[in-house]
Amino acid sequence: MERKWRKISGLIGLLLLNFMNNVSSLSLTITKVECVYEIVRFEGDIVSGNFVVVDHHIFWSSDHPGIDFSITSPGGDILHNLKGTSGDKFSFKAPRSGLYQFCFHNPLSTPETIALYIHIGHIPNEHNLAKNEHVDPINVKIAELREALEAVTTEQKYLKARDAVHRRTNESTKKRVIGYTVGEYILLTIASVLQVVYIRRLFSKSVGYNRI
Amino acid sequence: MNKGMVFGGRAACFLPIFLVLCLTRNSNILPVAEAIWLTIPSSGTKCVSEEIQSNVVVLGDYYVIDENNPDHIPTISARVTSPFGNNLHHNENATHGQFAFTTSESGNYLACFWKDGSHQKDSELTLGVDWKTGIAAKDWESVAKKEKIEGVELVLRRLQGIVETIRGNLIYLRDREADMREVSEATNARVAWFSIMSLGVCIAVSVLQIWYLKRYFVKKKLI
Numbered sequence: 001m002e003r004k005w006r007k008i009s010g011l012i013g014l015l016l017l018n019f020m021n022n023v024s025s026l027s028l029t030i031t032k033v034e035c036v037y038e039i040v041r042f043e044g045d046i047v048s049g050n051f052v053v054v055d056h057h058i059f060w061s062s063d064h065p066g067i068d069f070s071i072t073s074p075g076g077d078i079l080h081n082l083k084g085t086s087g088d089k090f091s092f093k094a095p096r097s098g099l100y101q102f103c104f105h106n107p108l109s110t111p112e113t114i115a116l117y118i119h120i121g122h123i124p125n126e127h128n129l130a131k132n133e134h135v136d137p138i139n140v141k142i143a144e145l146r147e148a149l150e151a152v153t154t155e156q157k158y159l160k161a162r163d164a165v166h167r168r169t170n171e172s173t174k175k176r177v178i179g180y181t182v183g184e185y186i187l188l189t190i191a192s193v194l195q196v197v198y199i200r201r202l203f204s205k206s207v208g209y210n211r212i
Numbered sequence: 213m214n215k216g217m218v219f220g221g222r223a224a225c226f227l228p229i230f231l232v233l234c235l236t237r238n239s240n241i242l243p244v245a246e247a248i249w250l251t252i253p254s255s256g257t258k259c260v261s262e263e264i265q266s267n268v269v270v271l272g273d274y275y276v277i278d279e280n281n282p283d284h285i286p287t288i289s290a291r292v293t294s295p296f297g298n299n300l301h302h303n304e305n306a307t308h309g310q311f312a313f314t315t316s317e318s319g320n321y322l323a324c325f326w327k328d329g330s331h332q333k334d335s336e337l338t339l340g341v342d343w344k345t346g347i348a349a350k351d352w353e354s355v356a357k358k359e360k361i362e363g364v365e366l367v368l369r370r371l372q373g374i375v376e377t378i379r380g381n382l383i384y385l386r387d388r389e390a391d392m393r394e395v396s397e398a399t400n401a402r403v404a405w406f407s408i409m410s411l412g413v414c415i416a417v418s419v420l421q422i423w424y425l426k427r428y429f430v431k432k433k434l435i
Contacts, residue, residue, distance in 0.1 A: 023348055024248040026260040026341075027320075037249035037338070099249075115263075118248070142367050149374045156381045163388050164263065170392055174399045181406040185413050192417045196424060203432060 021150065022120040025157060027054065028104070030067070031111045035103040040094045042122050046147070047094055048154055049118035051104075052087035052161035055168065067112060068105040074098030087165075089158060094120075115161040119154050121147045247342035249277065250325075252288060254336055257326040264345055265384065266318040271349035272301075273342040274325070275308035286337050287328045295319025304328070312349075347377045 028034055040047060053067055066084030073079050073095060080090050094100070106112055123143040124135050252258045264270065272292065278285050285307045292301040292311055296319070301311035305328050315321065325339055350373065356366050429435045 024343070025345070026248070026262050026343060028260060035251065039249075113261075138364060142364070142371070146371060146374070149371060149378065152378050153374065153381070156378065156385070159385055160263075160381070163385060163392070167388065167392055167395075170395050170399070174395060174402075177399055177402050177406065181410065184410060188410075188413060188417060192421050196421055199425060200428060203429070203434065 021122065021146065023118070023150070025115075025117040027113055027115045029111050029113050030104050030106045031109070033103065033105050035101055036116065036118075038100050038102065038118055038120065040097050040100055040120055043094060043097045044125075045094045045097075045120050045122045046091065047100065047118065047120050048089075048091035048151065049116065050087070050089040050154065050158040050161070051114050051116045052158065052165060053085075054113040054115050054161065054165055065107045067114065068107070070103050070105075072101040072103065074100065087158075087162065089154075115164075117154060117157040117161075119150055121150055123147060247273070247275075247340040249338050249340050251336045252325055252327055252339050254327060257324045258339075259322055259324040260341065260343070261320050261322040262343070262345065264315050264318065264321050266315050268315045268346050269312070269349045270315060270321065271310075271312050271342075271344045272323065273308075273310045274323075275340050277338040277340050288325050288337070288339065289328055290323065290325050292321065292323045294321060347373045 022038070024036075024038065028036070038047075051069065066086055069080070069082045069085060069088070070078055071080040071090065071092070075096065075098075079092055079095075082088055102116070102118065104114060124139055126135055250258055250260070274290060276285055276288060287305045287307055289304040290301065290306070290309060291299065291303075292313075294300055294315075295317060300313050300321075301309075303309045323341070323343070325341075327337065347370075352366065352370060355369070356362055361369065426435070
């Protein structure tokens with residue numbers, strides 16, 4: 001009898017955990033303003049994530065203003081506001097449940113691609129359940145373990161996105177080195193050939209007539 | 213015992229509700245709000261993409277969210293393309309849809325959504341997109357059924373799946389870093405070599421110039 005209730009509570013706990021974790025990872029292209037919305041179902045959930053601007057450093061000059069990022073809670077308060085970044089991590093505890101807004105603003109007109117990752121983690125506690133129910137401590141521990149693992153995964157996504165940016169920079173550097181050096185040689189040869197041709201032309205008629 | 217019975221009774225009450233939620237997950241009756249919401253502009257497409265490695269299961273689910281007129285929901289069209297341009301999923305005039313595929317090549321997978329021509333109102337509509345890759349897309353109910361495990365053991369099995377994904381990601385990052393280190397070292401060697409060679413080209417070209425001009429002036433009897 002006891003085992004049967006334990007199995008059912010375990011199943012309930014499993015089903016609860018099934019719906020509790022929310023992960024969104026995608027890349028968006030931003031021309032002016034782009035907003036992404038995510039529902040946080042329980043107050044007190046930890047929302048963590050990161051974003052990386054994927055094709056910068058190659059085309060951005062040193063005075064590029066960067067991308068602005070803001071997080072707005074369902075009540076309208078701005079929880080996080082970053083101006084002029086090229087990528088960052090964020091993490092906050094949701095003050096209330098509802099629709100959260102993650103907005104990017106691009107001050108220039110060139111479209112930028114941003115890799116975004118959001119994770120909403122919920123750890124079951126006594127607060128969310130009714131009075132007669134009891135949270136099995138093993139479910140809480142499992143939820144905490146899962147949140148720790150998801151934190152590692154979040155960090156890995158950030159590293160992957162940064163690695164992709166770094167790789168683009170590297171390949172662009174390699175192409176630039178080869179391209180600009182070969183171009184430099186060709187231009188050097190052309191300049192010297194033009195010099196010789198010009199000097200020949202100066203001396204083409206006999207010296208007696210054209211005193212330079 | 214009493215507490216257990218009350219809990220058991222309530223468990224019996226909750227179980228069918230959760231089962232209903234499970235079963236109706238992929239239909240529009242009760243869209244489980246696990247997704248990210250995007251706004252689709254009245255003209256133009258909204259595309260989301262993700263860089264995915266090969267041999268990864270991708271599961272996608274999208275639905276239109278419109279609270280204004282629930283009986284006349286605007287429809288959208290969707291298309292999912294692989295990095296080589298193959299069309300993996302195409303849907304027109306729908307309010308919801310799903311797609312599932314296993315990636316065969318690694319690269320940028322693109323899912324694009326646009327409003328259909330029939331609803332030309334100038335309003336933006338909200339689309340919920342649930343995009344799952346890899347371990348998040350695994351069907352744990354069938355694993356539980358097949359191997360007859362449940363409860364805590366199943367949850368621990370899921371955690372083990374997450375740990376294996378983390379290890380796979382670490383190996384991937386390490387390999388990419390090794391590749392990039394090779395590219396960096398090759399570029400470094402090239403910069404040094406090309407700079408010395410440009411000095412050599414400079415000297416060679418100027419020597420040729422002087423030799424040619426000297427021969428020319430001697431020929432023209434100016435020297």
